[in-house]
Amino acid sequence: MKRKSRQSGFSLLETLLAVSTLAVGMIFVGGTFLAGIYFATLSTERTIATVAADEAFAKMRLYGLNPYDAQLTTERFVPYEELVEIPESEQLYPSTDANSVREYSWAALCKRAEGDNRLVEVTVFIGRRIGTNTRYWAREAGEDVLDLEEVELPRPVRINVIQAAGDDEDELTIEDAVASDETEEEKFVNDGATLIDDKTGRIYRVLERYAGDNSDRIKLDRDWEGEPLTGADGGWVWVVPRPATGGRSPLVAVYQEVLRF
Secondary structure (H helix, E strand, O other), X not given: OOOOOOOXXXXXXXXXXXXXXXXXXXXXXXXXXXXXXXXHXXXXXXXXHHHHHHHHXXXXXXXXXXXXXXXXXXXXXXXXXXXXXXXXXHHEEOOOOOOOOOOEEEEEEEEEOOOOOOEEEEEEEEEEOOOOOOOEEEEOOOOOOOOEEEEOOOOOEEEEEEOOOOOOOOEEEEEOOXXXXXXXXXXXOOOOOEEEEOOOOOEEEEEEEOOHXXXXXXXXXXXXXXXXXXXXXXXXXXXXXXXXXXXXXXXXXXXXXXEEO
């Protein structure tokens, strides 16, 4: 009697389970590649920002600065371009090829260091240009001028903050400096933003801007260490806002150095 041969194989259920497992694995692998691309891009930008900051400090030494300028005090920062006439093209990076697409730029704030009038504390902001037609917020020149304008390159903007009743030591409330212009300055600061105290130069990172009715309040990465902000006028901080036309923050990194002029 001839015995029939038995054929073995995978059942439909086993096949579906195998395909499902493979699909889940591919999703995790794809997510790992995306995370790798993100961190590689971030690392590249940080490297570029370091080189651009070195170039910015070198150009400031080249163009110079009068350390005895009446605008330079130990009390507040002044934008570098308000102290020295410097072509806007010199604030682009890379600066070697004027015909290339230069995606990065720098802006600087200056404040006289305490104890030596020739020492100037310099804070450099490295930003990326998000499209050639994108416009960015800036304050018009002048200590007491608070009107906003739109410019071609990312710029740090001085905004008013207070510690209102109910705020913790690591919380600030953003005050709209010019209420009549219908520009909500609270939107200049978002999660991950970097703030510079106008008086001390200390750097803070924003962990969160609250939502809803508390959207004008922000939480910092540490307690406020500057002068008390409980008065009616509060104090001032610098931040690089998102573009006036919308989009992600153009800020890449912030660097500080004390220069002798």
